[in-house]
Amino acid sequence: xxxxxxxxxxxxxxxxxxxxxxxxxxxxxxxxxxxxxxxxxxxxxxxxxxxxxxxxxxxxxxxxxxxxxxxxxxxxxxxxxxxxxxxxxxxxxxxxxxxxxxxxxxxxxxxxxxxxxxxxxxxxxxxxxxxxxxxxxxxxxxxxxxxxxxxxxxxxxxxxxxxxxxxxxxxxxxxxxxxxxxxxxxxxxxxxxxxxxxxxxxxxxxxxxxxxxxxxxxxxxxxxxxxxxxxxxxxxxxxxxxxxxxxxxxxxxxxxxxxxxxxxxxxxxxxxxxxxxxxxxxxxxxxxxxxxxxxxxxxxxxx
Numbered sequence: 483x484x485x486x487x488x489x490x491x492x493x494x495x496x497x498x499x500x501x502x503x504x505x506x507x508x509x510x511x512x513x514x515x516x517x518x519x520x521x522x523x524x525x526x527x528x529x530x531x532x533x534x535x536x537x538x539x540x541x542x543x544x545x546x547x548x549x550x551x552x553x554x555x556x557x558x559x560x561x562x563x564x565x566x567x568x569x570x571x572x573x574x575x576x577x578x579x580x581x582x583x584x585x586x587x588x589x590x591x592x593x594x595x596x597x598x599x600x601x602x603x604x605x606x607x608x609x610x611x612x613x614x615x616x617x618x619x620x621x622x623x624x625x626x627x628x629x630x631x632x633x634x635x636x637x638x639x640x641x642x643x644x645x646x647x648x649x650x651x652x653x654x655x656x657x658x659x660x661x662x663x664x665x666x667x668x669x670x671x672x673x674x675x676x677x678x679x680x681x682x683x684x685x686x687x688x689x690x691x692x693x694x695x696x697x698x699x700x701x702x703x704x705x706x707x708x709x710x711x712x713x714x715x716x717x718x719x720x721x722x723x724x725x726x727x728x729x730x731x732x733x734x735x736x737x738x739x740x741x742x743x744x745x746x747x748x749x750x751x752x753x754x755x756x757x758x759x760x761x762x763x764x765x766x767x768x769x770x771x772x773x774x775x776x777x778x779x780x781x782x783x784x785x
Contacts, residue, residue: 483567485682485690488516493523493558494547494711495703501550502703503568504617504624512693513685514566515678518558521545522641525553525615529653529721531743531766536784538641540768548717551626553615554656555642561633561663563678566626576616578602581625585612588684593669601657609662631674632665651724714767719746728782741783
């Protein structure tokens with residue numbers, strides 16, 4: 483397996499690199515291991531506004547990025563190691579066991595009682611340590627997953643602790659599972675850099691072939707990053723149409739109104755004519771919303 487070094491902690495840049503490899507490297511098997519700064523990564527078909535509190539992620543300076551594969555929402559920080567494998571597509575796609583088996587074997591060698599879960603994840607003692615998804619282009623498949631090594635496990639629950647039951651859409655919803663880190667299970671402690679080196683050797687062998695990018699390839703990856711993975715249009719506006727029910731004020735005097743959003747833009751407001759006049763046609767971004775409604779209303783819309 484050919485190894486691809488990652489030189490960035492930007493999840494968006496690494497996702498752009500994945501897509502480039504999947505669509506342009508039409509032969510050979512590749513492995514990329516990478517980390518990212520605090521980032522929420524949602525599935526291709528998910529609603530960003532229904533998965534997390536956009537207001538809370540901004541307050542915590544956490545990035546949100548949409549990946550090019552299905553599945554649910556995961557949280558990355560520098561205590562989480564991501565692995566990406568790209569190879570020829572097999573006859574029975576999707577093939578999660580094919581890609582997870584060597585990873586699980588590597589974890590087992592460290593004394594970690596890891597196994598494949600029912601949801602194509604990796605579990606340890608019933609706790610999820612790895613979420614996985616796949617994307618296929620022609621005869622090539624990309625499998626990527628997380629490995630919670632020493633991550634801050636409290637963050638995802640805190641940024642998803644909003645009134646998600648008030649967001650209604652046909653988007654794929656995450657199915658949260660109890661999670662744990664791998665590091666406490668190690669027979670002999672190591673940091674995440676040593677863990678990454680170990681995994682690289684287990685999956686690629688000693689002294690693997692290293693694949694770097696030409697200037698032209700780097701420019702194409704940068705273009706993907708700038709025009710797709712680093713844009714509001716992909717990360718937020720790509721969300722399926724949804725309705726947010728807002729409760730303005732405290733019971734028993736609170737009012738309730740509904741805001742309809744399509745393509746990241748407010749298309750209708752029911753039961754609040756004043757807000758309808760202000761909001762229709764407005765993008766669901768903090769900057770655009772703040773230009774037409776008070777801060778407390780912005781927080782309701784992005785909670």
